Amino acid sequence: MAVEESAHGVNWIVAERGMGQSPCRAQDGACFVYMSAIRILFLGDIVGEPGRKAVIEQLPLLKQSEALDFIIVNGENSAGGKGITSKIAIDLLRAGAAVITTGDHVWDQQEIVDYFPTEPRLLRPINYPAGTPGAGSVVLETAKGRIGVIQAQGRSFIQPPLENPYLAVEKEVERLRAEGVVTLVLDYHAETTSEKIAMGRMLDGKVSLVVGTHTHVQTADERIFPGGTGYLTDAGMCGPDDSVLGRTVESVVWRFKSGMPTRFPIAKGPVRLCGVIVEVDAENGKCLSIKRFDLLIEDDA
Numbered sequence: 001m002a003v004e005e006s007a008h009g010v011n012w013i014v015a016e017r018g019m020g021q022s023p024c025r026a027q028d029g030a031c032f033v034y035m036s037a038i039r040i041l042f043l044g045d046i047v048g049e050p051g052r053k054a055v056i057e058q059l060p061l062l063k064q065s066e067a068l069d070f071i072i073v074n075g076e077n078s079a080g081g082k083g084i085t086s087k088i089a090i091d092l093l094r095a096g097a098a099v100i101t102t103g104d105h106v107w108d109q110q111e112i113v114d115y116f117p118t119e120p121r122l123l124r125p126i127n128y129p130a131g132t133p134g135a136g137s138v139v140l141e142t143a144k145g146r147i148g149v150i151q152a153q154g155r156s157f158i159q160p161p162l163e164n165p166y167l168a169v170e171k172e173v174e175r176l177r178a179e180g181v182v183t184l185v186l187d188y189h190a191e192t193t194s195e196k197i198a199m200g201r202m203l204d205g206k207v208s209l210v211v212g213t214h215t216h217v218q219t220a221d222e223r224i225f226p227g228g229t230g231y232l233t234d235a236g237m238c239g240p241d242d243s244v245l246g247r248t249v250e251s252v253v254w255r256f257k258s259g260m261p262t263r264f265p266i267a268k269g270p271v272r273l274c275g276v277i278v279e280v281d282a283e284n285g286k287c288l289s290i291k292r293f294d295l296l297i298e299d300d301a
């Protein structure tokens, strides 16, 4: 058993596999982390230059301080709020993201269409028609076993209308589990809470984490369902805190008051990073713990 001090001054006691039945918190405040636990950070929609600069700066630090094994980020708004470019994808991967998910803004930057087939770690929703560039899932080998990530898009108040996400995800989860992949994360990019909760319940016991994206507002309903699936309706966004979903307050308020078309510039100022951290049992894919992640970075990125 080894004791390590993290950057935050927390003593992590790392036990060998088989020394305990499940993670527990010691009475002296030290944290036990068993070698079979995989620590995964998921960050919600990265908005514009402020969001992506903050994420790129913080990921290496968070990987250390939070003892992360695997990082997933949603990059659908990372290019000026509209889509993602190949350069931004490369920068996020180099900073430590293992997988980048997207959403309804996936095709906003035209050059990304040709980049998708070259980068399997960049996902688009799985419920696009067959033949769509890119893929909606990926499995990566890690030091703690294979980890699969799937992305799907909802069908309420969101465009374009895609194929049934529940059937598409169910089929893919069954395929991956049949291949022996037990650590599975789904990013469900959808507008309504009911769509997301239903997806989480449908997959309870079959995946490690179902986390929602798209609304840019973090919900406070993190929990572990009875079958062992971690769940959060929306991860929130990584972008300017003093804003309306990452855009300037003035522009969005004016739009709602006037009803007139206008541009929505990306806001400035301190950036808030939002997401979720889960610990997953690598042996069976069950979620052991879940906590919301919310970090305000005071310096303007």
Ligand SMILES: [Fe+2]
Binding pocket: 076, 103, 104, 105, 189, 213, 214, 215
């Ligand atoms: Fe979206």
Ligand SMILES: [Fe+2]
Binding pocket: 045, 076, 077, 103, 214, 215, 216
């Ligand atoms: Fe978004």
